[in-house]
Amino acid sequence: LAKTTQPISMDSYEGQEVNITCSHNNIATNDYITWYQQFPSQGPRFIIQGYKTKVTNEVASLFIPADRKSSTLSLPRVSLSDTAVYYCLVVGATDSWGKFQFGAGTQVVVTP
């Protein structure tokens, strides 16, 4: 399982775009990059997943450069309710698929 490194915390104001970069230098060929969001006393919630280039859904975008050694989660126009911990995970499509190893995550705090 590839190790991930991401900032411990990020602060933002409402309406701004938040970009969280995650490093995963040891990502394997068959690995996917997945981001989860967690609010206090709740289970993690899936945000987005990608393999390469750019993926966009209704809540976020995920940018993955060609070497795939990093990825950036982009949250457009954040609101107070986006205050949460965001986890970047590298998940392998092998027998151990689904066995997640969570890193420290990034605490995002959105203020008015």
Next chain:
Amino acid sequence: GAVVSQHPSWVICKSGTSVKIECRSLDFQATTMFWYRQFPKQSLMLMATSNEGSKATYEQGVEKDKFLINHASLTLSTLTVTSAHPEDSSFYICSARRSYEQYFGPGTRLTVT
């Protein structure tokens, strides 16, 4: 969508007693479920992998005789904390695997007094 539930959402027990936590996949079958533990201000720590019809696989440092896991059906896995002690107080989260995705339950807050 894929929904995973946990019961109870919180539980308080006395030291030395056992507590069972249920994890259910409500709208899909999950051959593999996972159990995590999370202490305050910390990340999730994987405790064990639960496979339907077979023994659970525990992560290093997790006592299998203390944290009993049973995955008797494709929609239910249970975690029993035996002879609980105050240091077992934590937030326990399960997840269920469906294809290449994993869905998390809402968590169970265990407090041992």
